[in-house]
Amino acid sequence: MNDEEKLIQIAIQLLSKTRKDLVNWEETADPTLFQTTMEDYTVTIDKVGGSRFDLHLRNQKGRAIASVQVREGTASTTNYNTLSNLYEIARRQALKIDSALDDVISKLSEDET
């Protein structure tokens, strides 16, 4: 398994753990880049332009040590879908979109009663 295949494997596992709320994603200085941290490493996912996703593994000094990029139409559909889904779920979790929407719906429902 080469680095790219291993990173896709990491993305698949992160996707599954994020869906179960076992992984915490954070916003960063870049509005299209999100990070999740383990004890010794950080994984970042970035949307570049409209159709490219970059996944980086960063070391203890924060430097990217392994990367994979997928672009719509050029990467395998499975890999593209994996990173695209991971980006979307990471973004939603980091920005707390679901709880914000639920809050607004709840407040609006209260106002009606």
Next chain:
Amino acid sequence: MLAVWWGDLSSLAGLVVGLPGFIITIILLLKSKNAAEAAEAAADETKRGFERVLTLTDLTTAVATGEEIARLQRKEAWSTVVDRYTHLRRLLIGIREENPNIAPEHKKAIQGTITQVILLQEKVEKVSMQAEKPDIPRLNSILSNQMDVLEALAASVKFKGARI
């Protein structure tokens, strides 16, 4: 017969006389071992306490550096900001390297902050090269969140004597 009886009596007397001395020797040995261990434990505790003070000082300096960066970002002093980010990053890496037995949750917190700081620095470098327009409130908001993480870490070292 008398010689045998006398010999046994001598042995018994020897034992009676020698036993308390032996017991005292054992007690003294145990005491000195305990004292040595206690001294070693005290030395270890002093060392740990000293390391905690150093770590606390570094964490406090890191938070102060973060606050200084926020002020410099508001003034758009980008070239100075880049240097201060380098300083902050080195401080954090130092804290981590000087505390190899850091608790997992603290390790994770510092790792997250180091990455956030390097991403902030990359962003500011682009701004200083005029490759991007700065979003100062965003930069300061992300920085402020990280300083909160470091302050919480400093508080747990200071008040709980947490292992870091």
